[in-house]
Amino acid sequence: MTREQLIGTIGKNGKRLKLRGCDLANFDFSGLDMTGADLSFSDLARANFRGAILRGANLSFSNLTGADFTDADLYEANLNYCGLQQVNLTGANVEGASFNFSGRSSYQPNLRREPITLTTILQKPGWGTLIGMILGALLVYGASGIIYFTNLIATATDDCIADLYRFVIAQNIADGIATFLVTWGLLGWLTQRFTTTWKRHLILSIAVLASVMTISTIVYYWLGREVLTELSKRPDYNNTNAPWHIYLIADVLIANVFLYVLQQGRQLTRKLSEQEFQLLNMEKLKTRAELDALQAKINPHFLYNALNSIASLVHEDPDKAEEMTLLLSKLFRYSTGREGELFASLADELEMVRTYLKVEQVRFGNRLAFSVEVSEPNLIDLKLPQFLLQPIVENAIKHGIAKRADSGRIDVRIYEKAGELHLCVHDNGPAFPDEMSGGYGLRSIQDKLKLLYGDDARVELQNWPLKQVLLSIKLAKLVHNDQSFSVSEVH
Secondary structure, X not given: OOHHHHHHHHHHOOOOOEOOOOEOOOOEOOOOEOOOOEOOOOEOOOOEOOOOEOOOOEOOOOEOOOOEOOOOEXXXXXXXXXXXXXXXXXXXXXXXXXXXXXXXXOOHHHOOOXXXXXHHHHHXXXXXXXXXXXXXXXXXXXXXXXXXXXXXXXXXXXXXXXXXXXXXXXXXXXXXXXXXXXXHHHHHHHHHHOOOHHHHHHHHHHHHHHHHHHHHHHHHHHHHHHHHHHHHOOOOOOOOOOOHHHHHHHHHHHHHHHHHHHHHHHHHHHHHHHHHHHHHHHHHHHHHHHHHHHXXXXXXXXXXXXXXXXXHHOOXXXXXXXXXXXXXXXXXXXXXXXXXXXXXXXXXXXXXHHXXXXXXXXXXXXXXXXXXXXXXXXXXXXXXXOOXXXXXXXXXXXXXXXXXXXXXXXXXXXXXXXXXXXXEEEEOOOOOOOOOOOOHHHHHHHHHHHHHHHHHEEEEEEOOOOOEEEEEEEHHHHHHHHHHHHHHOOO
């Protein structure tokens, strides 16, 4: 789709664009009005959204790696479960936007400053103290007025005067309700339609004046007309009320206070939400850094052992050394071609194990036999942490097969049992010592499983009925991690 076609599509659909699950990488959306657009589950890597209007747009579960939102309007946009790595949000309006479980942009410090909230004002000395005193006085004065008029109604001996007080109370209650409902009802529209604060307050003031005057007229003809007509006929009746339009000032003032508080309430809610997912993202990044460190240590460890094996064959059997070198090359294409991914399919991991065992089979010759079996074909599609099995097989070679004078055997078996995925590596070498804690390879596997699955995964060293290393991972947890990492790591 070209930019011109997209502009035409926006015009036909009244700006409600729907491009779910589309490949829009590197697309130029700059300056377009895409209010309410649905771009969820799409590939938007390096897309240009500079100056675009995305109010209320849905970009959830999308790949936003390297996207540019400079000066874009993301008011109340949905960016949940999006990777925001290398995203430029400089000058973007993110008021009311939702970023739950999303990665953080490295440009976050350049976001538009948060407006000062009522909460922060009240916490500051000086002006905060003064505003708090004024608000406290108004609230107490209003509550006292309610008590005063209620008491007059209860103790009044003149029914006409009591009706007058009822009319006054009813009118003020109706005006207060109308003031809040009008402000609350117009809040979203005012924020979306007007970016300038004074325009929002001006439009709201006009709407409140019209609403309150309408409500007051209705209440007057319903409760006050007859009472005021009757009182005006009394020679001793003295009407000392202020002109009716003076009372409207209070309604307008209260409405604008409501507007300010409601807007800042949204800002405060978003601020708390951002703090929560910042902590979540920091924890996720910490986990990833630890996993990367573990993986980085495994690769040199394996390389060292493999090169020693090749070196031992160079003079004795050059053809086997060549074969082993080609197999090693295949292994490293696998390990270096993952582009930083932490997970791989079980099928890929087993292919790596087979290649590794072929490397060692070149060195050991007839002394090594092996098998790799999966009980159910559907299990090979499961996602597992990379390099989960290879270090265990490597240990089986080093501490098991290499110590046998006769033929050795390694069997890798994958099966499901009691809701768990079991990964077994069996060898017929010497039994594990009673107090064995494992070498670096085994410890790295334990650390990796602990980081990813907590108590839902375990590593067992068994000598009976077979000598084997058994990894067990709850299938539900395995699938859960597969989904959460594939979503949150759309970088």
